[in-house]
Amino acid sequence: MKNLTPLRSLRKGCLHCMGENYNQVEACHLDACPLHPLRLGRKPKSSNGKKLLTTVKSIKAHCLECSAFNKAEVRNCNIPDCVLYPFRMGKNPNIKNRKGNREALRNYSFLPKNKSVQAISVHN
Numbered sequence: 001m002k003n004l005t006p007l008r009s010l011r012k013g014c015l016h017c018m019g020e021n022y023n024q025v026e027a028c029h030l031d032a033c034p035l036h037p038l039r040l041g042r043k044p045k046s047s048n049g050k051k052l053l054t055t056v057k058s059i060k061a062h063c064l065e066c067s068a069f070n071k072a073e074v075r076n077c078n079i080p081d082c083v084l085y086p087f088r089m090g091k092n093p094n095i096k097n098r099k100g101n102r103e104a105l106r107n108y109s110f111l112p113k114n115k116s117v118q119a120i121s122v123h124n
């Protein structure tokens with residue numbers, strides 16, 4: 001059973017954006033999108049001199065764009081089915097004692113329902 005990490009969430013978000021088409025995600029040339037450098041589900045080898053955001057900060061930036069740069073809109077996002085939702089505030093609920101939406105993580109079918117989310121390993 002796979003766990004939802006920020007990087008996996010981001011990757012799934014990009015796949016959803018491109019109709020689940022891996023090739024289209026790879027070919028995406030919208031490099032202004034905050035998810036772009038991490039869209040392939042791995043950290044890029046080179047940043048071309050740009051400062052790269054962490055995975056959760058990339059998701060947060062994307063969510064802000066999605067919500068017209070209104071933080072309250074992001075916090076109150078009413079689309080919990082969005083795979084980015086658990087990480088939308090720039091926090092990783094997989095990390096113990098880190099604020100974030102642990103309940104949202106549990107809603108993903110590929111998470112073990114009977115397992116504490118805190119016990120999930122973090123490797124993003």
Ligand code: SF4
Nearest residue numbers: 014017028033035036
């Ligand atoms: S980087 Fe942005 S535009 Fe490109 S596939 Fe991902 S979400 Fe869509």
Ligand code: SF4
Nearest residue numbers: 063066077079082085
């Ligand atoms: S979690 Fe909400 S704010 Fe973030 S991308 Fe999804 S729908 Fe938009």
